[in-house]
Amino acid sequence: MDYQTIIEPFRIHSVEPIPMTTVAERSDAIRDAHYNLFQLPARKVMIDLLTDSGTGAMSRDQWAAIQHGDESYAGSPSWEIFESAVHDLFGCAHIIPTHQGRAAERILFALLGGPSKIVPANTHFDTTRANVEYTGAKAIDLLCSEGLDPELDAPFKGNIDVAALANLLEHNASDVPAVVLTITNNSGGGQPVSMANIRATSELCRRFDVPLYLDSCRFAENAWFIRQREPGYATKSVTEIVHEMYSWADGMTMSAKKDPMANIGGWLATNDELLAERARTMLILTEGFPTYGGLAGRDLEAIAQGLQEAVSHDYLQYRIASTGYLGNALDAMGFPVVRPSGGHAIYLDARRLLPQIPPLEYPGQALAVALYELGGIRGCEIGTVMFGRAPDGSEHPSALELVRLAIPRRTYTQSHIDYVVEVCENVLQVAPSLRGYRITKEPPTLRHFTAQFEPLAH
Incomplete structure (x- = not known):
């Protein structure tokens, strides 16, 4: 029989608590981090989709x-x-x-x-x-x-x-x-x-x-x-x-x-x-x-x-299907995403979602901050902040303005992903009001890890 429910091909053996925070607490936290998601303490993040690198659950x-x-x-x-x-x-x-x-x-x-x-x-x-x-x-x-x-x-x-x-x-x-x-x-x-x-x-x-x-x-x-x-x-x-x-x-x-x-x-x-x-x-x-x-x-x-x-087929089928579940849900609500869904992450298209924010005002960063403030979700900008600076120091818009929601392996359950969908629905409603950012401090290379930002006035 072809059932539609995606079930994880494992049982949970050990758990760790998720910090439950409020919008006000998150607004203070992201301000203290100079609006850089990499600088947030993990204890202030509810759903951490910053990266799938080293964040999975070992068997x-x-x-x-x-x-x-x-x-x-x-x-x-x-x-x-x-x-x-x-x-x-x-x-x-x-x-x-x-x-x-x-x-x-x-x-x-x-x-x-x-x-x-x-x-x-x-x-x-x-x-x-x-x-x-x-x-x-x-x-x-x-x-x-x-x-x-x-x-x-x-x-x-x-x-x-x-x-x-x-x-x-x-x-x-x-x-x-x-x-x-x-x-x-x-x-x-x-x-x-x-x-x-x-x-x-x-x-x-x-x-x-x-x-x-x-x-x-x-x-x-x-x-x-x-x-x-x-x-x-x-x-x-x-x-x-x-x-x-x-x-x-x-x-x-x-x-x-x-x-x-x-x-x-x-x-x-x-x-x-x-x-x-x-x-x-x-x-x-x-x-x-x-x-x-x-x-x-x-x-x-x-x-x-x-x-x-x-290389387990049961694991990979679950992994790709669960990522696709998130991508399909966002696509169905009209949230612009890169199609088709990737294997390890869903990529939100900040350029299409936030046409009011020019590339050099970092629409991906604006979207990433909004996801955190509204729902405690930490994603990663993959756009002009990450790729817009040339070795000679000049800046140019990236070919794509994305926010990556990278899903750690064997870490989050279906209800966590459903929560991410709900938060994205709220972000979609407030998207027209979001504003861009400017960089106030940055290193010469790999600036996205440690750069500091401030929001631009309306």
Whole structure:
């Protein structure tokens, strides 16, 4: 029978309290945080959808694996379990563990980047772009045209524009140390990349002798979308699809805080032996010994177990369906969202919702603040605040003005999501009265984490 109710494929074993706050308390809290959601104390947030990174609930078996962790400094059995799990799923020859994904990015681009270098991607996420640009290299986004239209309901809006990449490589291949595909495409609305696009990108890269790296945080969700939407994959297992995805890549970066369902961890993996040797040297300098890389043995074992759970069909069906439930409910009420729904998050389209606020007055920030004040929901602006500042300090509107509601894995229940829907309905009613913001203080890079704002007068 085809039942419509989405049930979580797990039971709740342990709970933690949610702080229940009032509008007045939240208004004071966001003012004290200088209207930056990243600066809010978590104890003043009711539903925390700021990120799905490290915020999920680990399973009974992951907690058991933590108890099994061996903390030997070098050559721990926990390292062997971790290395085997990563190698078996992704097939990469050399695995370099790090304390989280951005450490893997830092090592990779410190070795590959530099002035005059160009790193193209479907869309670089914030820390990836910052790590590329910190070396003096240029990060270029080559998102497919479908991905630039939030209202278009297309199956693989995370794809890279292969024709644009071919043109770039025809003229600048010697300046391109690597091509990056982010799966799923976080900054582009959590949209998946098709197997055909991965294959075409890989074939193009190999023609020009340029390595392809997959930014892999949400690899399992991307594989599930391929299984659902791409012809020829409906009868394949997620594990089989993952094997094929990575057969086209030369390496990967990973934040284990996303699909591997751990609270910390990551890795850089590559098939390039020389690059791996150089990366291990940098790892020792900045992270730790190559068999732990800034992680405890218990974390390595929790990640290994999480990888097994991440490719479970029951889990992925629930995960994608529950995210889609939120997206469909908002779409039905007329709240502008990026269509179709992503795997890990729903992206609210602040540009369409708040046409009265110009991009340089940060409509995404205005929407994020309103969601918090009215309902205690913490989301994340993904627009001009995050991406509007160039390395030379100039500012420009972002291609999209979004607010991401990232859903932590196995953390919130259906009633929590229904509450989010209600809050969004209230925000929709007051949207015409919302005003923009200006930045009063900002750092030179990654300003969205620590910038301070103040509301503009009507």
